[in-house]
Amino acid sequence: MPPGPWKLPLIGNIHQLVGSPPHHRLRDLAKKYGPLMHLQLGESSIIVVSSAEIAEEVLKTHGIIFANRPSLVSTKITTYDFKNIASAPYGNYWRQVQKICTAELLSTSRVKSFRSIRDEETSNLIKTIYSNEGGLPVNLSEKIFELTYAITARAAFGKKCKDQQKYISIVMEMLLIASGFSIGDLFPSIGMLDMISGMKSKLEKLHQDKEAAQEQDRVLENILDDHKERKRVTKTGQGKAKEDLVDVFLRLQHNDDLEFPLTNSIKSVIWFQEKTQIVVSKTRTIVNAWAIARDPKYWTEAEKFIPERFLGSPLNYKGTNFTYIPFGAGKRICPGIRFAIPNVELPLAQLLYHFFWKLPNGMKEEDLNMTEAFGIGVRRKNGLMLIPIPYHPFLDI
Ligand code: HEM
Structure with a gap:
């Protein structure tokens, strides 16, 4: 095993991760123990990669060996037993679902075809900000999250679902909970610890429990029902609709040529999730791209x-320059790059073209609270509050 800090009985190095977000602590430990470091987190043996050279070895040169994902407690529950692209084991099922999603949603030509959705939703955002009365601060983080949701939902489901706010708040909660560092994930043989930490029960609440739990499932069921109903209407000649990703999955559900039936995977696949960890046998490998x-x-x-x-x-x-891999690299590289980039570029350009952004209450840039929230991805803990000052107040958008 590579070098690593001294380990305590039972907990190993868990105590060394307490205090700051794990990616910070892992970076600090790597400064001392090197770019290939071994940690024992409870029962989990973890290799941490912190240099571009070793990241290339792991993600490219030996990519196939490292192409699997860890079977985390948090992921198992929320992905209907590892049925979405991000959590599925590397193999034929993953290949099949990845192929369908790329063809129907993420390819260059599909992304081009969503241009009017991007334009419309971005222009709605700009209009909303123009209508911001009295120079009050706007929660830009929230607005951007809503915009991303709106564009993705319209591209994948055909329209924003009626449970939009619920969907967004469940996703936000999931991002917070499912960081992959739950006690249950670190001590898989001691199921009780999940209960003590509250992680599993929290997730199960979201997924199974009578009140909150079935929300996720219900939101997804509603999306599927809407599509089935639309299909029924179209069949009876009362309209014509173009297929979106969900329609395609529903159609393929009854396709006997598919190697893997899709019955239980549709909900999981449309419930997008990402993970940046990979697994080889029982040892998890984390590339600290941050x-x-x-x-x-x-x-x-x-x-x-x-x-x-x-x-x-x-x-x-x-994913070819290992000093900079915000979308990962190798076999499990983000398949959403082509979809994501115009969704970042267009709103960013528009927000900068239309507004000068000022910090509220005479705050200076150095006063900004940059605390990070740790979750499945790193983001700001507190929303970015800014005052928009229009450059072109009389512009007709
Ligand atoms: C700026 C936006 C985005 C960033 C920075 C990002 C980043 C990432 C990263 C770091 C990974 C993990 C790669 C690895 O493990 O090596 C990933 C995986 C993934 N991303 Fe993205 N992503 C973005 C947008 C999207 C979008 C818009 C979609 C789909 C609509 C998407 C779908 C996925 C999927 C399905 C995976 C799992 C791939 C697999 O495990 O095979 N991502 N993403």
Whole structure:
């Protein structure tokens, strides 16, 4: 095993992860123990990769060996038993679902076809911000989350579902809970610990419990029912509708040619989730892409926001430069890159074109609270509150 900090009986190195978010602690430990480090977190043996060179070895050179995902308690419950792309074991089922989603949602031509959705939703956002009365601060994080949801839902489900707010709040809660560092995941043989930590019961509440739990399932059922109803109406000649991702899955459900029946996977697949951990046998491997992207060994003024550093640079985010892998790399690289990029570029350009953004209450940039919330992905703990000052107040959007 690679080097790592001294381990306590039973808990191993868990105590060394307490205090700051795990990706920070893992970076600090790697500074001491090296870019290939071993940790024992309860019963889980974990290898942490913190350099671009070793990340390349793991994700590219030996990519097939490292292409599996850990069977986490948190993921098993929320993904209908590992049925979505992000959590499915590497193999034919994963390949099949990945192929359908790429063809129907994530390919270049499909992404181009969603242009009017992107334009419309972004322009709605700009209009809402223009109508912001009295120069009050806007919660930009919230607005961007809603916009991303709206574009994705319309592209994948044909329209925003009627349970939009519920869907967003369940996703937010999931992102917080399912970080992959639950006690239950670290001590898989001691089921009781899940209950003590509250993790499993919290997740089961969301997934099975009578009140909150069935919400996720109900929201997804509603989406499926809407589609079945639309199909019925179309069949009886009362309209014509273009197929979206959900329609395609429903149609393929009865396709005997498929190697894996899709009966139980539709809900899981449309419940998008991501994980950045991979697994080899019983040892989990974590590539700390966050630490690599801030390593002064690869970056000048590593912690500074200098977007110009990318101007004229051959560096890209597509998984070939291992110093910068925001979408991962190798076999399990994010298949949503082509879908995601225009959803970032268009709103960002519009928000900067239409408004000058001011911090509220005379705050200075250095006063901004940059505390991170740890979850499935890293993001701000508190929403970014900014005052929009229109550049073109009389513009007709
Ligand atoms: C800026 C936006 C996004 C970022 C930064 C991002 C980042 C990531 C990362 C880091 C991974 C894990 C890769 C790995 O394990 O090596 C991932 C996986 C994944 N992403 Fe994204 N993603 C984004 C948007 C999207 C979108 C819009 C979709 C779909 C609509 C999507 C679908 C997925 C799926 C299905 C996986 C799992 C792939 C697999 O396990 O085979 N992502 N993403």
